[in-house]
Amino acid sequence: MTTEGPPMRPTRDPRVTLDDLVEVLLNKGAVLHLDLIVAVADIPLIGVSLRAAIAGMETMLEYGMMRDWDDATRAWAERSAVRRAIDLREGEGVVSRMSGGHLLAEGVYTGWRPGTVYLTDQRLVVLRDEPREILWQTELGAVQAVRLEPERTVGGEERLRLRVALTDGREERLSAREPGKLLDRLTAACAGRLDGAFLFPPTEEEETLTEGHLWYHEPRRDAPLWRGGQARLTADRLTWKSPVDARPALILARTDILGARLLRDRSPSGDGRVLVLETGSRGEVRLAADDLETWITWLTADRPVAAVTG
Known part of the structure; x- marks a missing residue:
């Protein structure tokens, strides 16, 4: 036995606002099932069967709807942004x-300029976004050889660079x-035209004498602060960089070291000794390490170290 309830009728809640409706549509969505018959003089003329889902795009994509449209729209927007950025030529992809x-590298100045590298089927371009400027570009037809070369940064990290x-x-x-x-991708885009010939030999990396963890007593406006980081010593310089810093906080030429002494003082390494370097440009530079x-030995190879004081 079945019973039919009263037909559903729309109701009004004066507490519901347009903001509430939009929030429901965006976060949860709504599904509409509508069957409509248009009749004139009790004669049915037009039938409408509507099945629709209304929701925010995030909800739609979460349920696997409109993915093709979303992918195509994003690809079109990216192509338009690239076309505006580097002024794509007709037919260039x-x-x-x-x-x-x-x-x-201009005269004595050498420095990296960050940006975005674009490889098209015609050019290789490095673009800076703000302010927008093409930093460097070349036609693929002008590329003769490419290779990867390791480069050790002043902070001690080794990174691969592309040499063209x-x-x-x-x-x-x-x-x-x-x-x-x-x-x-650059090799493939050049379609076998590269001959591998380089005018200059590979760049020789500066030899590392020693590297490892080192504490640096960094000068601050209020008071000096011990900070731990990675240090690298070569024949020419000592560099020190904290893991949270973008650039080394200490770059000290070995020729700038005038003398050295050991000082009994509170040390973050726990052995109660601090190495004090007398420098011509920075004054005193204090360092500490577990393997001090x-x-x-390396920092003071050609100069004596004063006895422990303090």
């Missing part, structure tokens, strides 16, 4: 896009988020 940079040799004899260096992928003897 983007092969790869990733964060990176270009090494500018051009047909006019110039050589450029680029950085990239995924240098291996950029090399593969190793650093003393």
Whole structure:
């Protein structure tokens, strides 16, 4: 036995606002099932059967709806942004896009300029977003050879750089988020025209004498602060960088070290000794380490170390 309830009729709740309706549609969505017959003089003429889902795009995509439209729209927006950024030519297509940079070398100045590396089927471009400027570009037809080379940064990290040799004899260096992928795609885009010839031999990396964890007594406006980080010593300089810093906080030429002494003082390493370097440009530089003897040996190889004082 079945019973039919009264037909559903719309109700009004004066407490519900338009904001409430929009919030429900965006967060949860609504499904409409509508069957409508339009009749004139009791004669049915038009039938409407409507099945619709209304929801925010995030909810739609979560349930697997409108994915093709979303992917196509995002791809179109990205192509439009790239076209505006590097002024794509007629028929030019983007092969790869990733964060990176270009090494500018003018006279005595050498420095990395960060940006975005665009590889198209016609050009290799490094673009800076703000202010918008093409930092460097070349036609693929002018690329003669490419290879990856390791480079150790002043902070002690080793990174791969893309070295590009051009047909006019110039050589450029680029950085990239995924240098291996950029090399593969650039090689493929050049369609076998690369001959692997470089005018200059590979860059020789400065030899590392020792590296490891080191404490640096960093000068601050209020008071000096001991900070732990990674240090690297070469024949020419000592560099120290904290893991949370973008650049090294200490770059000290070995020729700038005038003398050294050991000082009995509170040390973050716990052995109660601090190495004090007398420098010409920075005054006193205080260092501490778990293996302090190793650093003393390398840093003061050609100068005596005063006895422990304090």
